[in-house]
Amino acid sequence: MSNGTQITRRTALAGLAVASVSPVWANPAAGPVVAELFTSQGCSSCPPADALFVELARRSDVIALTFNVDYWDYIGWRDVFARPDYGKRAAAYVKALKLQSPYTPQIVIHGRKDLGGQSQADVMAAIKAHAAPPATQVGIAHQNGQLAISIGPGTKPAAAATVWLFRTLSLATVEIKAGENRGRSITYANVVRSMENIGTWSGQPVTLNQTLQALSDGPAPDGVAVLVQAGEGGPILAGRHIKL
Template identity: 40%
Template sequence: MRRLVTKFAAALAVWGSVTTVALPTAAAAQSVDRPVVVELYTSQGCSSCPPADAFLGELAKREDVIPLALHVDYWDYIGWKDKFASPQHTKRQKAYASAAGRRSIYTPQMIVQGQEHVVGNHPKNVNALIERHGAAEVTVDLQLSITGNQLQVTASKVARAKTPVLVQLVRYMPRKSVQIRSGENAGRTITYANIVTDWQLLDEWNMRRPLDLSTKVSGEDPLVVIVQERGPGRILAAARLR
């Protein structure tokens, strides 16, 4: 496990305006009622990360999990620049740590449903958390549909939650292999799954009345909509189109 000790202020884990993204003409949301979101914070320059990257690839085969790989940039200095790294991913990981009262961040780290922080190469622990959150009370009923390049998002409150909540749009690349030529993983070819390429705020929803919004999208990469308490905090609902 690679750890970075840092001082930072709490920051919202949403950035910028919505990017135009695209999908096939007709699509439907996952049939799973409550998929669990698992965020992996990883780096191509981290020698401890490949087992966690492989585990995320296994999670990507499941319908009850939405696994997302967020590549961070703070290990780029040790000899290999991560091709998928983004300072926004580092910012989000720092915001999670700050919200939890922690002073350090590390790779590989998994965050389950916006709440549980666990070492990413401990599958037994992660699977137990997925099972627990998958059986939890439904807080928000979230539905997605798409026609042409228009994404429709509807949601209604089912149980009590802190408000307002953030409605976020995530895009990811399903799979990509990378030949790493220097750094701690030099000479290895590693296949990565569900690589996050964009994470945008769609709306802040006060939950006093049902949510009904639409946005234009483009491209063929899968998309995920996540409803999450501020902090970043608890993920109340997630749905995916792919």
Template identity: 40%
Template structure:
């Protein structure tokens, strides 16, 4: 079983500027880490995901899964939807099983999330290529509305969704049982929900969403992914992404 190592530093800061790429600047990529508090191989991957989140060059998201809960500790951040998303990626990649820590880069490639070199190489090899972020995503506020605007891609055809991913910016957890018993970790960008807010058809798109809905679902933070879809509704390549800038009213 592959597991993660969570960040062991106690954070005493307000997480904000470093977690978002500069306005109008495409991130280098998207890293989706599937992890578990019950996985003793995961803390190094969690720590690296936290580092990526703070640096802000990539959209870094941590999906806690629940299939290791039987080992003695119920992951406090896990959801069945997170587990289902990993299984959907597995089917999309044609693999037979899931594991932790697994990092999905740009929805295109999976690597062991604890192996930093593999994650870095995947990000850098895709950056500024057709396998990287080819869609600009700009997020702004207009009164009580969140406005998502995207660029188009000439000649693009296919099915793509505008996916909103809600996460907690920092969650301190003391693990009392299981493989990591006695350890305390601070998890960054742990996903608590996600859903499709609309479709992208290859053209410049403007989508308006009520802030009341965003602030209710995302007390911590939110990311926008433009993600192509494969046959059967399975997740495909992430074409563009952005972290939603936080409003003081959240």
């Protein structure tokens, strides 16, 4: 389906200051694989992918992040979690991965592989294929609304990598009252409630301090994820996700 900007939908998935606090480092031998879902409450093809990400969010070897996009708000239901920034992130992947257009549900594995209407088995296989030691280690310490994010040493990337901070909500169930999913109650996992570019990493250790501000709308986040990512929509170099 197109809305004039060549955004499409795919067939549903088949089968489906804290410096005094020591950061906890990710395991350098087995870094988690980052799986990102771009979904919409106005997309009737998305619920199987949403359900899959509820399962993926339970895995310790996966950082599963759900980004609600606003592509389909115009057809009857305004997605309560959608933000324009998430569509921009999806667009960066479209460009980097040489895709034809954005679509939903779209799954991106570790910033390297795009998956749409494939089976759950294909998604699991892609996660397994991208499991590898990270380029660096990420530590997150938190206390009283303050974060200290530590990025360890590593091989210098070709260009400075971006450090992204995502605030997440573990689980949220939404009753959808209009649009293609009218009458459905859909549960989402690790819903991204905000995203921010907080710095860069060039191979040398760096610590970034952040204050967690209250969001102006919707349920409060209960977790944070930090990704170190090459380029615009490039490969994920390292990541960490914690509950607060």
